Amino acid sequence: MSTAMRDVMIEAHGLTKSYGKPGVRVLEGVGLQVARAGIHALLGPNGAGKTTTVRILATLTTADSGTARVAGYDVVTDRRQVRRAISLTGQFAALDETLTGEENLRMMARLSGLPLAQARARAGELLERFGLTDAARRQARTYSGGMRRRLDLAAGLVGSPEPGVFFLDEPTTGLDPRSRRELWQVVRDLAERGAAVLLTTQYLEEADQLADRIAVLNQGRIVAEGTPETLKSRVSGHRLDLVLSNREAYLRLATRAVHHSPETLTLGIPTDGTAAHVRALLDETDPHRTDVDRFSVHSATLDDVFLALTAETGTGTATETGTTEAPSHV
Numbered sequence: 001m002s003t004a005m006r007d008v009m010i011e012a013h014g015l016t017k018s019y020g021k022p023g024v025r026v027l028e029g030v031g032l033q034v035a036r037a038g039i040h041a042l043l044g045p046n047g048a049g050k051t052t053t054v055r056i057l058a059t060l061t062t063a064d065s066g067t068a069r070v071a072g073y074d075v076v077t078d079r080r081q082v083r084r085a086i087s088l089t090g091q092f093a094a095l096d097e098t099l100t101g102e103e104n105l106r107m108m109a110r111l112s113g114l115p116l117a118q119a120r121a122r123a124g125e126l127l128e129r130f131g132l133t134d135a136a137r138r139q140a141r142t143y144s145g146g147m148r149r150r151l152d153l154a155a156g157l158v159g160s161p162e163p164g165v166f167f168l169d170e171p172t173t174g175l176d177p178r179s180r181r182e183l184w185q186v187v188r189d190l191a192e193r194g195a196a197v198l199l200t201t202q203y204l205e206e207a208d209q210l211a212d213r214i215a216v217l218n219q220g221r222i223v224a225e226g227t228p229e230t231l232k233s234r235v236s237g238h239r240l241d242l243v244l245s246n247r248e249a250y251l252r253l254a255t256r257a258v259h260h261s262p263e264t265l266t267l268g269i270p271t272d273g274t275a276a277h278v279r280a281l282l283d284e285t286d287p288h289r290t291d292v293d294r295f296s297v298h299s300a301t302l303d304d305v306f307l308a309l310t311a312e313t314g315t316g317t318a319t320e321t322g323t324t325e326a327p328s329h330v
């Protein structure tokens with residue numbers, strides 16, 4: 001176990017945080033562990049507390065209680081050492097728009113203390129590694145969203161040694177699918193070189209593609225944690241939609257559903273999609289064969305997966321009565 005422990009680069013226990021009025025908790029005891037050469041996704045909807053968690057770990061804000069160590073340093077008492085060990089996307093929002101990508105990186109390399117020749121070499125190396133060589137001589141303001149984010153990441157790497165811990169807060173939000181894939185490759189590359197990466201995302205697909213471990217954060221709590229495979233195995237891959245014949249049946253079955261449409265008396269219930277399970281579900285939900293008018297089976301959406309995970313722990317937003325439409329989450 002001790003070897004494994006030495007490889008833990010980000011470790012948090014019981015982080016809590018409220019803003020302003022005490023009592024309105026944004027984080028309710030968040031714990032995390034991220035290993036060297038690992039990608040850990042913090043998956044959750046808007047407002048779940050992802051950015052707050054990252055800001056605490058990156059020493060930009062403090063928790064009300066709980067402890068966290070990053071690269072072996074305490075985020076409160078060893079703040080300076082933590083800052084030297086990490087890279088946080090967005091922290092170089094100070095990219096100069098009027099400079100070229102190359103000029104930006106050279107300037108930052110110089111600021112980080114590299115002599116001119118080394119700064120040039122380092123900038124060239126990073127432009128190459130992040131697929132920006134062709135755009136190196138263009139002003140940063142002409143860059144696409146994806147290119148900007150890659151330049152931003154490169155900027156976090158100019159110093160030496162490279163940081164061992166990366167915090168990427170929703171790095172692909174707003175990017176087109178191709179830019180997203182390019183950025184995924186960059187993130188994988190960081191981990192392959194040995195970094196610990198904590199990435200926040202609202203997209204299950206992204207967490208699934210990139211992460212070795214996923215923590216699902218909902219309303220300030222980790223409601224599920226594990227490898228993508230174990231999490232996916234906890235939710236069924238399909239949804240059985242039942243169109244009910246009466247409102248009583250709708251209300252009776254609503255708590256089991258991950259999808260609610262009260263106007264059409266339709267409920268979606270997780271299933272693995274096999275004939276055996278669908279048959280069993282139909283028999284179980286409608287033993288007298290009077291309550292279900294029609295049904296359909298289709299692949300679960302990301303919303304379904306997220307709702308199923310959060311509903312298991314009772315922190316989901318699927319209501320007790322199911323009379324409101326469940327909001328879209330992931």
Ligand SMILES: Nc1ncnc2c1ncn2[C@@H]1O[C@H](COP(=O)(O)OP(=O)(O)O)[C@@H](O)[C@H]1O
Pocket residue numbers: 019020026044045046047048049050051052053
């Ligand atoms: N500086 C702040 N002051 C007051 N409330 C805040 C502040 N920052 C975040 N919040 C609130 O904390 C909750 C979690 O926010 P955040 O950590 O940004 O979530 P996420 O990044 O998952 O969207 C939200 O309800 C948000 O409105």
Ligand SMILES: [Mg+2]
Pocket residue numbers: 050051052169170
């Ligand atoms: Mg956020």
